[in-house]
Amino acid sequence: MKPKVIFMGTPDFAVNILDVLIKNTDVVLVVTQPDKVVGRKQELRYSPVKEKALENNINIFQPVKIKDDMDEVLNTEADLIVTCAYGQILPKEILDHSKIASINVHASLLPYLRGGAPIHHAIIDGYDKTGVTIMYMDEKMDSGDIISYQETIITDDDNVGTLHDRLSIMGASLLEETLPKIIDGTNERIKQDDNLVTFAPTIKREEEHINFDCEGKNIINLVRGLYPWPTANIIINDTEVKVLSASFEKTNVHKTNEVIITKDKFGITCKDGIIYLNKIKPFGKKEMDIKDYLNGTRNIEKWSVK
Numbered sequence: 001m002k003p004k005v006i007f008m009g010t011p012d013f014a015v016n017i018l019d020v021l022i023k024n025t026d027v028v029l030v031v032t033q034p035d036k037v038v039g040r041k042q043e044l045r046y047s048p049v050k051e052k053a054l055e056n057n058i059n060i061f062q063p064v065k066i067k068d069d070m071d072e073v074l075n076t077e078a079d080l081i082v083t084c085a086y087g088q089i090l091p092k093e094i095l096d097h098s099k100i101a102s103i104n105v106h107a108s109l110l111p112y113l114r115g116g117a118p119i120h121h122a123i124i125d126g127y128d129k130t131g132v133t134i135m136y137m138d139e140k141m142d143s144g145d146i147i148s149y150q151e152t153i154i155t156d157d158d159n160v161g162t163l164h165d166r167l168s169i170m171g172a173s174l175l176e177e178t179l180p181k182i183i184d185g186t187n188e189r190i191k192q193d194d195n196l197v198t199f200a201p202t203i204k205r206e207e208e209h210i211n212f213d214c215e216g217k218n219i220i221n222l223v224r225g226l227y228p229w230p231t232a233n234i235i236i237n238d239t240e241v242k243v244l245s246a247s248f249e250k251t252n253v254h255k256t257n258e259v260i261i262t263k264d265k266f267g268i269t270c271k272d273g274i275i276y277l278n279k280i281k282p283f284g285k286k287e288m289d290i291k292d293y294l295n296g297t298r299n300i301e302k303w304s305v306k
Helices: 012-024 048-055 118-124 160-184 216-225 290-295
Strands: 004-009 026-031 036-038 043-045 080-084 101-106 129-136 146-153 232-236 239-250 259-261 266-270 273-282
Touching: 004 012, 012 026, 012 048, 012 080, 012 160, 026 048, 080 160, 101 160, 118 129, 118 160, 118 216, 129 160, 146 160, 216 239, 216 273, 266 290, 273 290
Parallel strands: 004 026, 004 080, 080 101
Antiparallel strands: 036 043, 101 129, 129 146, 232 239, 239 273, 259 266, 266 273
C-alpha cells in the first residue's frame, strides 16, 4: 500500500515535486496559497501547484494563514507531510501530525541560503555552486536535520530562470530516490552546522535597483540573479527601465554613473569599469536589444542614469 501524503507547495518549482509524489505515493491533500487577483483585468489566478492538483483530482486546501486554520490538515490522516516552497511557516501541531516524518525539499545546500529566495541569492551573492537539500522540518526556518542533498555548479551563463528549472528537476529526482529510505527508516540524518548558516530572504523591491557605485561583477550577478523575475532596473531620464541582460568591461573610470553611448552600445560606469546594457524593457514597452532602443530614441546626448 502506498503511503498517504499531504503535500504543501505553491510555485512552479514545487510542481515537479508534487508530480513525483503523485507517481509514488497516495497524495490525499494538497495545501497551497490562496488564489491571487492579477493584472489590469483583475483575473483570478491559481497557483501552479493547485493547477497540478486539479488535474489529478486531489483535494485542495488554501488557508490564508495556516497557523490560524489548520483543522483540514489535522483531520487528514497522513504518513508523510512533504513541503516545497509553500510560503508559510508551519506550526508544531502540523509538523508532529504525520506518522513517519515531515520533510522539506529546499533549493540550496543547507545550511547555506536558508529562506524564501535561495535560487536568486545563490547567483546574486556570488556562489559558485548550489543544490537541493531534503531535510526534516522543525519549528525554525530550514534548520532541520539533512536527509539527502545534490550539488550543481553555477555557470556564468546561468540566471535565476535556468537555475530554477535545473534545481526543480534535481529536487524531484532526489526526492524519488530518497523517499523509500525515509519510509523504511534507512536514510541518513545529518545535523546542520550552525557556524555555516547564511540566509536568502525574499527579494525586496528596492533591492532590484542597480547601484553603479558597486563593482561590475556584483552588478552582473544582480542582473543574472533577478532574470527573468523580478528583473533588475535602472532609471533613465526619470523612467524605469528593466535590465534583462548586461556585460561588464573592467577598466579605470573617473566616476560612477556616467553614461557612455556609441552607435550601438549603451554603457554606464561603475566602481571598476563599464556596465553595457544588452537587452532591456523600457516601461510600457516590449523587450528589445539595446541597438533597437538606441535607434528609436532621440536626444541621447541628454540622457542621465540613476
